[in-house]
Amino acid sequence: MVNSDLCALCGEGIESVDHLFTACNISMSVWNRLSGWIKIPPIFAFSFKDLLEVHKWFDGNKSAKKIVRGLIMVTCWAIWKARNDKFFSKGRGDSNVIFGDVRSMGFLWLKCRSKNNNIGWRDWCSFPLYMM
Known part of the structure; x- marks a missing residue:
């Protein structure tokens, strides 16, 4: 049962896709x-x-735009997952944890789905678009 229509992450605004x-x-x-x-x-x-x-606004080459687009999608997924963890499992909804998930999932996504599968974790953490 839903007790409130406030955002599950911040508890301040009315939860909607755009707000979240x-x-x-x-x-x-x-x-x-x-x-x-x-x-x-x-x-x-x-x-x-x-x-x-x-990614369309980003001033980079086609490969960099794909990585930015992928990171946007990964970030949306991480935010949605954190929202659900907080709402259903008493998760923290901490932005540092969410960002850590973005870096980890983004790294795995790029390593498994890209020609740039030789990227190293340290390089990824320093600057993920360095190979462009």
Whole structure:
């Protein structure tokens, strides 16, 4: 039974797809860390659709745009997973944990699904677009 319509992560706004992924303080913290880590301008999105188009705004080659797009999807998944963990399993919903999941899942995704499968963890953590 749902007791509240407030965001499961931040507990502040009315939970919706757009709030969870673009306006929630926890999610915004994750997006800020992601943009700083991959050295792109800060991600400002007003809707979930905006997030799915961030890679189009990125000034990089086709391969780099694919990695940015993949990281956006991985980040959405990590935020959704954290939301569900907090809501159903009393998880913490901590932005540091979510960002750690983004780095880990992004690394595994790239290693398993890309021609760049020789990437090392340390290089990935330092600058994931270095191979571009």
